[in-house]
Amino acid sequence: MKSRKLVALFVFLLVISNTLTYFFARNKEAGICSDNENELGGFFVSEETPANNDEALPLLREVLEIIRNYYIDEVDIKKLEEGAIRGMLETLGDPQTNFFNRESMEDMLLQVMGSYGGIGIHIANLGENVVIVSPIRSTPGEKAGLLAGDLIIEVDGENIKGLSANEVASILRGTPGEPVTLKVNREGIGELEFTITREMIELDSVYAEMLPEGIGYIYISNFDSTTGVEFSEALDRLEKENIDGLILDLRDNPGGILTEAIRVAEAIVPAGPITHVVDGDDEILDTYYSRQKKKPYPIVTLVNSYSASAAEILAGALQDNGSPLVGTKTFGKATVQNLLNLPDKMGLRYTVAKYRTPNGRNIHGEGLEPDYVIELPAFFQLPLNALPEDGGLQKGDSGEAVEILKEMLRALGYDSGYGNFFDARLETALRLFQRNNDLAPTGKFSSETHAVVCREMDDLLARSDTQLEKALAVIKGR
Template sequence: MKDKKLILALVCLLLIFSNLATYHYTRNSGNSSAEKDLFYHDSGGQVEETEPEELKLFVKIFNLLQNRYLEKVPPEVMIKGAIDGMIKSLGDPYTYFMDKDELENLFIQTTGTFSGIGIEVTLVDDRVTIIAPIKGSPGEKVGLLPGDQILALDGNSIEGVSLVEAVRMIRGAEGTKVALTVKREGLKELLQFDVTRENIRLETVHYEVMEGNIGYIIVTNFDEHTGMYFKKALEKLEEAGIKGLILDFRDNPGGLLQGGIEMAEEIVPSGPITYTVDGDGEITRTYYSYAKAKDYPTAVLVNAYTASTAEIVAGALQDSGGAVLVGEPTFGKATVQHIEQFYGEDVGLRYTVAKYLTPCKNDLSKKGLQPDLFEELPEIFKYYRYPFTRDLRRGDYGEDVLYLQKMMEFLGYQGGAEGIFDDKTEENLKGFQKDNGLNPDGLFTRHTARKLRSRVEEVLLQHDTQLQMAVKYMSRE
């Protein structure tokens, strides 16, 4: 085991020293499927017999500490510490070592699929609580609801279990079953649900036709299916005869580069989409679009959380004149990562191998894209998404109380000392509860939180100043 762990450490060290060489191999191998924002590669367990000169001191220190240090330290602990130290020395937040759970979550993000019951969960008062079931999922079909607390799985209590571990237990092979013991607010008896796991696909593209015959497409992330579903959505909208198109990339963190390239090939006017460059600034690859320019105006909504692949597509549209950007400056992530998966190990290494440039060869690192039409959103857009993790009552204080007050003020319930659940806050909450058919007890529970967020969302669209600016732009064109 010690030798196996040491070999893994040596592989990681070799990869960090030779990332540019690895990228050179990847881009010249002719494997176009590997050309992604996240490159994948399996080392196959092959390690050179000859010890590199740079590693001799490392091995000497490792062996010395293993044999002579005062206390016995597991070799895997020392190796993990050495790997963390090597990675930290790079000063790159996008290069990091991944354990089994991180690898699994990355796989879900990039493929857009997982096997489970299809529920989003969080911890509320240290209990696993359902945020929402995914539409059409097994969880929705059996009747699980937002706010349900999962107390046990297959009869075994999960009280005190971490959220990551609970999610791992809920997931499982397609066709297998899991029994959930659920506490639902307002009911004394616990509920039992037997759910059969299915293969769940996460939707990353949503579209509709807005008033004025304007097409609207939200892209939440880029996975291996995004390009295909964007193409279908755009075809549906164009068949409906849209007079303009708004693409919403707000809060889109990026994802697979290939998903973004496939989308850009449908919407970016003929020309370069992006360039990738190596550590010396030399262009290693150019991605092209051969699409015809659209005969309707296009606007892209962006904000400070529009990043990576989303910035590539938005930047290509801006530089090519295919669209205007509306909103706020973007995040500024302009690097491409490679994922090294180690044969026989449930771990991986994600590390940076290249930068990308926009068609006008702008480097977006740190500064991001600058919108053509700058517009900030009202503060309520920050408050209404806040994940309340405890019940609130008179006498409580903190950031969650402040966000509760801001949401009620947005709906017309004014007053109360900021961040303090005082008498006025309780009075306002009772008024909201009474107006919305709830028990006016002045307690901010999960049920009241869901109703408050729902009421805010009903009128939120009327206050989306960035979307409104994009619509105005359409009317001028």
Template sequence: MNKNIKLKNAIIAIILTNLITVSLVVLLPIPFFGGKRLISKDLYDFTKRYDKLLKVENLIKNNYVDKKTIDENKLIEGAINGMVDSVGDPYTVYLDKQQFEDLLTQTRGSYGGVGIVVGEKEGKLTVIAPIEDSPAEKAGIKAGDIILKVDGKEISAKELEKAVSMMRGKEGTKVILTIFREGKGVKDYELTRSIIVLKTVKSQVLKGDIGYIRITSFDENTADEFEKAFEKLQKQNIKGLVLDLRDNPGGLLDTSVAIADMILPQGTIVYTIDTNGKKDVWKSDPQNINMPLVVLVNEGSASASEILSGAIRDFKAGTLIGTKTFGKGLVQNIIDLKDGTGLKVTIARYYTPSGECIQGKGIMPDIVYDLPKELKDKQLPIDEDPQIKKAIEVLMTKI
């Protein structure tokens, strides 16, 4: 039985709490009578497993001093949250109606918030990357910053989705983030929420007839945007391409695979292995961009960005320049529970074509080239960015 089925069964068990009759509970200690089984062994084992949960619910409902205030739906939601939290994976979470809608909205391209993608790193709630042109980026929040509090309330990596929900809200409202940055200490940032519109692809021609495409995240429209941007650059007779994945926190697996398919020759792009050992493989066709390529990455490049950059590295289809990536090699599935809520569950690990799982490790670029410390907190124009200059330098040797 895979993790999805187990979790669904557990949720069903909780929902059925009020449907289990007193007679069944009475019969549980004696599943046989007169040599005959009164209930099936599977049903007996299933119900026995949740016996304690049922007892606690009944004790609360019958003994709590203000029992008239008890909301049975909240009891169920709390039990589900506790069950999912006990898995110990910050990416496996139960999503209430607001959180589920927020997540679906984000993958469609816009939402109200401050524009931060967060993840767990070394047990801390860490900024994977601020979204380009967002309130967070404009305020100076950087990849690698650690979020300690939201509006004065302490928050941890175990409460990842709760933190995301607290940071989102109506346009024009304010939220205060308490941030720790290595070498800088703790600082409060007061941010005004805005509508975060995810235009995920930007492109232009650099000096030396070098094309430049920046992908800020992978949503439903990104592959089409990338294809149009590349075709436009081709019409301008580019001789090489810089693909900028810095501070790209990831997004949809299928989108990163679709872009990899445009870039790479025939072969395996990525494969996943789930809890049952089932292997799923995504492959590319022979058609590819067939030109010198440099990929820029940093500690804010995560998940789908690492799938794309890892495949390019393993195919030797381009040169990776920058710093080690974030290291998120887990795949999540979003399950609609059909009542407005959802479950996001880690279902597999992904592996680069060479068989490497980068979870917790990240990808080391071919050329390690960090920004100088004095430039890290600045918004640099493209023609003044040392890493882009390095990318052009490397490409010029290959043209």
């Protein structure tokens, strides 16, 4: 079970329609991305390229010609053109409107093929920074201890401030077996460094299991080309066991293909509207409907600040139909983008519409407010991998690892003190921990102690998911 599976861009996946227009998306890079690149939320993709208009931008052409002919050094015209386009789009102040050069488009199409070499994280632009929306289940990124909310500062020693999530995703991808080093800034912790070995990332978006007392649990990591089918199969399996309630976990879900989110909604949202697509004047362009009978059991949805776009569409539809949300306010990304093919295999993505919930709520920039606001304990943010696996910490040492060790021991109930200095108080707490776990009470942090601390922290996290506990209580009427 995803007790706390720590996006928007992800793999762009094409869904063909009869108008040569596509719904494209698979979280992970634009508004929110992933190291396998993709965009958060649904958007249309057109194969048509607009006709050239030689009179459209005479001033821009004039400046380009002046630089080409009179600038002191030789210039790369392609770079000038791309820079002009990017600068123009930046003035819109819309992180979902982007220009893709040939390399970015090739990366995107590569992801459509399925798996990719990377570390398995969804990332997004946040101002001039790139933030981790969520690690993908069972990938190197998750195993290393990267968490939703981590701001990426450097990749392999290079500062990435100002780069787009697409560009960072391209850097993170690579040959399986090759290492990549990330420096991140974690709220309440500070800077952390992770060296992670790339692997082939296979993307499974749905996980399901039966919880005690007949409660079904389904976790959706993102909405890809098979999510609808995977969800229906998982729900069928649970319903055959006569579930008394369903917990739908959309935490850290950055979105994905709109039509797949609709397919999930069609399986559990009662008959009626699922979402409305509106233009800039709030005129309805399209409405998606469910014909599903109301389920005979209660449904509770888990959300957090990294639940975005298509995930918010699904959560909003459920909330408007009386199914409560538990967790923290969602991301607030509810726009539709058009992805246009440009000459020389380049592309342009721009916002063309917005989503509304069935009741007409505009959640863009606002997010969904849960019916039950529940925070996770602070120790969910502690990086297990920040502790040296070979131990090597003892009285007199100092540094980040010492501070994190103290925080972990405090979370486990030991009086380890505060600060980044390995003092007598920490030594005493460590001796007690070692005695309680059948280890030699040396007061030193060894490799054996590291393994047990990590095991105990894993157990603590698994039994301390306050949001899941509240969802269970709501279903049971407590």
